Amino acid sequence: MSDAGPPGEDPFDGIPFIGELMRMIQGQGAPGQDASRQIAHSIANEGRTEANVDPIDRMAVEELIRVAQLQVSAKTGLDLEKRGPMRVEVVNRSQWADRTIDDYRPMFETLSKSMSAGLELPDDLPADDPMAAMIQGMSQMMAPMMSSMTTGTMVGNLAHRSMGGYDLPVPRPEGKPLLIALPNVDLFGSEWSLERDDLRLWVCLHETTSHAVLGIPHVKARLEDLLQRHAAAFTSDPSTIEDKLGGFDLSAGPESLADIQSLLGDPDTVLGAVRSPEQEAIQPELTAIVAAVTGYVDHVMDSIGQTLIGSYSMLTEALRRRRATADKSDRFVERILGLELDHSQYDRGTAFAAGVVERAGDDGLARLFAEPENLPTPTEVDAPGLWLARIDLPD
Numbered sequence: 001m002s003d004a005g006p007p008g009e010d011p012f013d014g015i016p017f018i019g020e021l022m023r024m025i026q027g028q029g030a031p032g033q034d035a036s037r038q039i040a041h042s043i044a045n046e047g048r049t050e051a052n053v054d055p056i057d058r059m060a061v062e063e064l065i066r067v068a069q070l071q072v073s074a075k076t077g078l079d080l081e082k083r084g085p086m087r088v089e090v091v092n093r094s095q096w097a098d099r100t101i102d103d104y105r106p107m108f109e110t111l112s113k114s115m116s117a118g119l120e121l122p123d124d125l126p127a128d129d130p131m132a133a134m135i136q137g138m139s140q141m142m143a144p145m146m147s148s149m150t151t152g153t154m155v156g157n158l159a160h161r162s163m164g165g166y167d168l169p170v171p172r173p174e175g176k177p178l179l180i181a182l183p184n185v186d187l188f189g190s191e192w193s194l195e196r197d198d199l200r201l202w203v204c205l206h207e208t209t210s211h212a213v214l215g216i217p218h219v220k221a222r223l224e225d226l227l228q229r230h231a232a233a234f235t236s237d238p239s240t241i242e243d244k245l246g247g248f249d250l251s252a253g254p255e256s257l258a259d260i261q262s263l264l265g266d267p268d269t270v271l272g273a274v275r276s277p278e279q280e281a282i283q284p285e286l287t288a289i290v291a292a293v294t295g296y297v298d299h300v301m302d303s304i305g306q307t308l309i310g311s312y313s314m315l316t317e318a319l320r321r322r323r324a325t326a327d328k329s330d331r332f333v334e335r336i337l338g339l340e341l342d343h344s345q346y347d348r349g350t351a352f353a354a355g356v357v358e359r360a361g362d363d364g365l366a367r368l369f370a371e372p373e374n375l376p377t378p379t380e381v382d383a384p385g386l387w388l389a390r391i392d393l394p395d
Helices: 018-025 033-044 055-076 093-103 105-116 130-161 182-191 196-214 217-231 239-245 254-264 267-271 277-308 312-324 328-337 343-369 378-382 384-391
Strands: 088-091 178-181
Touching: 033 093, 033 130, 055 088, 055 178, 055 182, 055 196, 055 277, 088 093, 093 105, 093 130, 093 178, 105 130, 105 217, 105 328, 130 182, 130 328, 178 182, 178 196, 182 196, 182 312, 196 217, 196 277, 196 312, 217 277, 217 328, 277 312, 277 343, 277 378, 312 343, 343 378, 343 384, 378 384
Parallel strands: 088 178
Antiparallel strands: none
16 A cells, blocks of 8 residues: 655545546546456556567467368358458467457447446535545446446456456457457467367367357347347446445545455445346347357357367367456446356357257258347247257248
8 A cells, every 4th residue: 555645646546446436436537448458457467567479379270270160160160261361369368458459349349338327426525525525426427437337346356367259258349350369279278288289279169150140130230239238228226325435534645545446346336236136137149149159159169170170179278267266356247138058058059069069060050040030039049959950840
């Protein structure tokens, strides 16, 4: 913790996010993408600086992406070149965060408006209370401030451990390169004693397969619609702000304000956001489509990887265990976006893909994304025979 400093200097300098917050409240600055990026970088790297990816490593991953593209195109029948040349950005955590802030911006803007809508503060806040003054200032800046805090916090947590752009099954804008966060890939391989090049190829296969599916126009459109509708349907309890901030004593100086940092980094706590009936209605379809996507991706990965990667089984066990045992910050992001990605949901997708292949082979599973009408309903994800029977019905 830094001291307040000589007169005339910013007393909040050196306290992550608090200086930015106080400048916004005092009208000295406005929140925006720069604030989001600053927050995301700090969380992603735990306040430390990071190096750029070595060009030799970058070129090695680019070669692996080309291998993955050929394999995925041959297995799925999806001609990825029709969407334009396959490109990849091999990045560090901060660069991953910057791209993701740009790519997810429409969803985050909708989320921010939804979570801050209707926030009204009590009329009887005492005028001579420093905390009341702070709350009043926050009310005027709440929507844009929380947009920055929400975006920066969520993306920073994702960037801290994501290996690629599709760690979450969320579509990316058309024409953008694939993303490989190589420091996270190599760190995970080191921690688990995995063969480095095999792990890199595994991640490239996963990203390429996910890109192939999530880039299908009608799949992309349907998922984006559901995600946007979920983001727009939050309700909030404005009394949470007063309840949570009311215990802080601003007169104690910057030391007392440091405790607000973690609070403001949790939009769910600050805004008291709760799932609405509209979101409850959206959730089954969104969850079903995500389960079908992840089940299909895993099946394609298994089909290719078992013959292409010597340590595929070991890698898959480690990576799927990591995926199913995500930490609290990951689960927070997933829940806010409307994604259910726990172990049971991945198992649900795996069982669906296996059930289709058992009844109709790989050709039957390949029909999953052939037409918009072929996307499964929640009931069909749990009963693949029903899905096959429906898509075989005459028009």
